[in-house]
Amino acid sequence: MKPSAIADTVLLTDLYQLNMLQAYYEARMTEPAVFEFFVRRLPDERNFLVAAGLEQVVSFLETLEFSDENLAWLRETGRFAELLLERLETFRFTGDVDAMPEGEVFFADEPILRVVASLPEAQLVETRIVNLLHFQSVIASKAARMRVTAPDMTLIDFGLRRAHGAEAGLLAARASFLAGFDGTATVEAGRRFGIPISGTIAHSFIQAHDDEVQAFTNFARSRPDNLVLLLDTYDTEAAARKVVMLAPKLADEGIAIYGVRLDSGDLVAHSKAVRAILDQGGLQSVRVLVSGGIEEHELARFVSEKAPVDGCGIGTSLTTSEDAPALDCAYKLQEYAGQPKRKLSEGKATWPGRKQVYRTCGPDGAMIEDALTLEGEVLPGDALMAPVMRKGTRVGDLPSLESIRNRTSANLERLPRALRSLDKAQPYPVHIAPPLRSLADALGTALRGDVSPVLR
Amino acid sequence: MKPSAIADTVLLTDLYQLNMLQAYYEARMTEPAVFEFFVRRLPDERNFLVAAGLEQVVSFLETLEFSDENLAWLRETGRFAELLLERLETFRFTGDVDAMPEGEVFFADEPILRVVASLPEAQLVETRIVNLLHFQSVIASKAARMRVTAPDMTLIDFGLRRAHGAEAGLLAARASFLAGFDGTATVEAGRRFGIPISGTIAHSFIQAHDDEVQAFTNFARSRPDNLVLLLDTYDTEAAARKVVMLAPKLADEGIAIYGVRLDSGDLVAHSKAVRAILDQGGLQSVRVLVSGGIEEHELARFVSEKAPVDGCGIGTSLTTSEDAPALDCAYKLQEYAGQPKRKLSEGKATWPGRKQVYRTCGPDGAMIEDALTLEGEVLPGDALMAPVMRKGTRVGDLPSLESIRNRTSANLERLPRALRSLDKAQPYPVHIAPPLRSLADALGTALRGDVSPVLR
Numbered sequence: 079m080k081p082s083a084i085a086d087t088v089l090l091t092d093l094y095q096l097n098m099l100q101a102y103y104e105a106r107m108t109e110p111a112v113f114e115f116f117v118r119r120l121p122d123e124r125n126f127l128v129a130a131g132l133e134q135v136v137s138f139l140e141t142l143e144f145s146d147e148n149l150a151w152l153r154e155t156g157r158f159a160e161l162l163l164e165r166l167e168t169f170r171f172t173g174d175v176d177a178m179p180e181g182e183v184f185f186a187d188e189p190i191l192r193v194v195a196s197l198p199e200a201q202l203v204e205t206r207i208v209n210l211l212h213f214q215s216v217i218a219s220k221a222a223r224m225r226v227t228a229p230d231m232t233l234i235d236f237g238l239r240r241a242h243g244a245e246a247g248l249l250a251a252r253a254s255f256l257a258g259f260d261g262t263a264t265v266e267a268g269r270r271f272g273i274p275i276s277g278t279i280a281h282s283f284i285q286a287h288d289d290e291v292q293a294f295t296n297f298a299r300s301r302p303d304n305l306v307l308l309l310d311t312y313d314t315e316a317a318a319r320k321v322v323m324l325a326p327k328l329a330d331e332g333i334a335i336y337g338v339r340l341d342s343g344d345l346v347a348h349s350k351a352v353r354a355i356l357d358q359g360g361l362q363s364v365r366v367l368v369s370g371g372i373e374e375h376e377l378a379r380f381v382s383e384k385a386p387v388d389g390c391g392i393g394t395s396l397t398t399s400e401d402a403p404a405l406d407c408a409y410k411l412q413e414y415a416g417q418p419k420r421k422l423s424e425g426k427a428t429w430p431g432r433k434q435v436y437r438t439c440g441p442d443g444a445m446i447e448d449a450l451t452l453e454g455e456v457l458p459g460d461a462l463m464a465p466v467m468r469k470g471t472r473v474g475d476l477p478s479l480e481s482i483r484n485r486t487s488a489n490l491e492r493l494p495r496a497l498r499s500l501d502k503a504q505p506y507p508v509h510i511a512p513p514l515r516s517l518a519d520a521l522g523t524a525l526r527g528d529v530s531p532v533l534r
Numbered sequence: 535m536k537p538s539a540i541a542d543t544v545l546l547t548d549l550y551q552l553n554m555l556q557a558y559y560e561a562r563m564t565e566p567a568v569f570e571f572f573v574r575r576l577p578d579e580r581n582f583l584v585a586a587g588l589e590q591v592v593s594f595l596e597t598l599e600f601s602d603e604n605l606a607w608l609r610e611t612g613r614f615a616e617l618l619l620e621r622l623e624t625f626r627f628t629g630d631v632d633a634m635p636e637g638e639v640f641f642a643d644e645p646i647l648r649v650v651a652s653l654p655e656a657q658l659v660e661t662r663i664v665n666l667l668h669f670q671s672v673i674a675s676k677a678a679r680m681r682v683t684a685p686d687m688t689l690i691d692f693g694l695r696r697a698h699g700a701e702a703g704l705l706a707a708r709a710s711f712l713a714g715f716d717g718t719a720t721v722e723a724g725r726r727f728g729i730p731i732s733g734t735i736a737h738s739f740i741q742a743h744d745d746e747v748q749a750f751t752n753f754a755r756s757r758p759d760n761l762v763l764l765l766d767t768y769d770t771e772a773a774a775r776k777v778v779m780l781a782p783k784l785a786d787e788g789i790a791i792y793g794v795r796l797d798s799g800d801l802v803a804h805s806k807a808v809r810a811i812l813d814q815g816g817l818q819s820v821r822v823l824v825s826g827g828i829e830e831h832e833l834a835r836f837v838s839e840k841a842p843v844d845g846c847g848i849g850t851s852l853t854t855s856e857d858a859p860a861l862d863c864a865y866k867l868q869e870y871a872g873q874p875k876r877k878l879s880e881g882k883a884t885w886p887g888r889k890q891v892y893r894t895c896g897p898d899g900a901m902i903e904d905a906l907t908l909e910g911e912v913l914p915g916d917a918l919m920a921p922v923m924r925k926g927t928r929v930g931d932l933p934s935l936e937s938i939r940n941r942t943s944a945n946l947e948r949l950p951r952a953l954r955s956l957d958k959a960q961p962y963p964v965h966i967a968p969p970l971r972s973l974a975d976a977l978g979t980a981l982r983g984d985v986s987p988v989l990r
Binding site: 087089090091092093094095096097098100101102104105107111113151155157159197201204205206208209210212213216236238239240241242243244245246247248249250263264265266268269275276277278279280281282283285286287288296297299300301303310311312313341342343370394398399400403404405407410411414417419420421422423424425426 | 543545546547548549550551552553554556557558560561563567569607611613615653657660661662664665666668669672692694695696697698699700701702703704705706719720721722724725731732733734735736737738739741742743744752753755756757759766767768769797798799850854855856859860861863866867870873875876877878879880881882
């Protein structure tokens with residue numbers, strides 16, 4: 079198993095990072111910098127978010143270096159000073175990382191990752207850190223909504239084909255599994271992450287045969303384990319009746335039908351009709367699986383209309399997070415050379431300094447409120463940010479994907495009921511503790527009043 | 535330059551492809567199959583689509599093979615018959631591909647790629663072909679909307695950080711460039727595809743300095759070429775006045791300011807205010823560049839309100855195609871062993887057979903209508919599908935990215951005015967030619983009436 083992401087060339091970065099690095103080295107600005115990654119606001123379609131992607135970030139930071147090929151290309155461009163190129167030759171990430179564990183529930187303004195490193199190191203890694211944390215958190219948050227909506231249904235990721243490229247497909251399989259999905263259709267995600275893989279047949283298989291029952295029979299004989307037959311190529315209910323007629327013949331050969339899949343039309347109506355046909359035919363043990371354009375509102379409809387659906391394959395809506403494909407997130411400088419820093423840009427002002435998040439839960443474990451404060455202040459509740467890397471090396475082993483999945487499941491159990499709704503809920507309370515608010519106010523006043531000594 | 539996508543392991547596929555392959559080999563179903571990739575319907579937010587991703591598909595097909603490591607892992611899973619594993623050892627794509635060229639405008643039901651190969655070959659490649667064509671066409675279509683809306687503005691892709699993983703970032707840079715963007719901030723996209731790269735500075739650079747003007751000065755001295763200063767870290771107009779005061783000092787050092795960047799607030803109002811400050815300060819040649827949450831409606835506002843914006847950095851809305859992150863597309867079996875095939879699933883019925891698209895344009899070159907017909911039927915207009923691969927090898931060189939970009943630009947010029955609107959337009963006329971309609975009707979009747987000889 080390769081835990082890393084699919085491609086970690088250090089040139090997966092924005093040009094301005096390299097431009098800034100050159101200026102930092104030339105101005106000898108290499109003191110410690112503190113950056114934090116957080117989401118500015120939740121999309122209307124999300125009442126909570128789930129942190130994911132940390133393992134890929136750690137792997138990226140541990141292995142980060144400029145290859146000879148990279149350096150030669152950068153030199154060829156003629157854009158960069160020799161000083162920068164020399165520094166890049168030996169460039170490594172030697173800083174510290176604190177983070178919320180993967181699978182933690184989080185909200186706007188709460189940091190889920192902090193980097194403390196010399197300014198050039200902490201700056202260069204911005205682009206890929208955001209790229210990795212943002213996407214997996216987007217998918218884990220979407221998958222968690224589905225899991226919470228249909229807690230007892232088998233949910234399988236079917237989304238590689240419409241994911242945004244290869245890495246998106248693989249990391250979506252990972253992020254949805256850790257958020258509670260049961261498996262993926264993506265073979266490479268099984269190999270790379272150990273996620274259970276599953277798959278049935280496509281309409282093309284049925285179509286390639288002159289006869290639907292011949293198609294079912296050929297597939298059953300070739301792949302008798304966990305046999306799932308696809309019913310909707312021509313006429314769903316007619317195909318279900320064919321399954322009933324075929325089942326005894328297959329049973330004679332020792333083949334049991336595990337399930338049937340419906341992929342079009344009104345899935346509530348078809349699942350009920352097919353379930354009735356199967357039951358009347360003595361096939362009570364055959365599962366009804368559905369796919370085709372399913373998202374969490376459709377899952378909610380399955381539940382409310384008591385559709386006899388045992389499992390769902392979910393593709394596009396999951397792996398593109400179709401209703402909210404991006405989060406308004408940022409990786410922002412909070413401190414440099416011991417001085418807290420604050421950005422004041424309209425609508426994008428940040429909370430300065432190194433921060434910690436405390437979460438208070440009730441006696442039953444249910445989440446009550448969070449508090450955002452400066453690191454070092456101790457508040458009631460559980461501190462969510464914990465050390466992950468020190469001096470460029472991970473602090474102990476990261477949790478396995480299975481244990482992250484268990485943690486997420488426990489976290490989702492603790493969600494307030496209102497946040498579990500698919501409708502927009504009152505935001506979960508995140509209090510800004512007084513010391514943090516005071517620091518922000520003081521910096522805001524100081525920075526707005528800034529009169530440049532250079533121009534005086 | 536490496537023209538291929540970022541990662542082409544053959545295990546980037548759905549498990550069901552391997553399951554079906556086993557059944558096909560066991561049933562000796564290896565006759566020629568014809569699959570076509572098309573979009574079922576356009577999203578409400580799109581009046582036209584732009585084809586992209588063919589180069590990566592061809593590269594994938596040419597290099598497709600199962601490595602020893604892949605085969606060993608597949609064997610270890612215990613899922614597959616020895617017959618399948620043996621066939622996979624020597625598996626190569628040896629089929630034919632016809633396609634619309636990248637940069638072609640297309641509509642619902644029109645195939646943009648056809649694969650003709652033995653059934654197992656044509657089936658296995660489905661997942662990755664869809665993954666590559668879908669994503670780049672999504673991005674090219676989004677980018678083309680922006681280009682059409684702001685024809686005279688410099689547009690730069692800033693979207694790697696919020697793209698869905700590494701490959702999405704790289705391929706979005708490529709797809710947006712071919713659709714008319716002028717460059718990207720992503721360094722690796724410059725190296726890999728030869729796309730012009732550009733970049734400025736981040737707010738962290740300003741914040742890391744105690745003084746904004748000192749930050750401007752340090753950056754100017756380090757990176758004097760194409761110097762762009764970021765104005766909105768604390769107060770946009772105050773920063774613009776600092777630029778005016780600083781410019782003569784920099785000029786004394788031989789440094790010219792290329793532009794300023796605004797990244798927050800009302801960009802129309804700020805661009806006008808900053809333009810006025812710069813002009814009054816004698817800096818008429820300094821360009822105003824903007825970024826921060828820009829999408830095509832904001833571009834339209836820049837144009838209609840005559841905002842003095844010379845260029846835009848566009849991130850999230852572009853690289854996630856935020857308003858329409860997925861297309862309802864499919865890669866469907868149209869013919870097997872010489873027999874045309876049709877899927878009848880509700881809402882997903884397909885047009886059968888090998889198809890060609892003819893486009894009729896007026897004397898001024900403007901597009902008038904398309905016709906979808908069976909290959910071999912000749913209609914007026916230009917045939918859009920052309921040979922790309924024969925027997926697993928490309929037919930001649932694929933066009934360069936620059937020439938695709940020129941072709942796209944010419945195609946966008948030919949778009950009917952109504953389709954260039956950001957509002958939903960009357961759909962562009964795509965006629966189904968009579969021979970195709972007759973075939974579809976005949977197959978529909980035959981398939982609905984299917985009575986299985988196996989069950990008789």
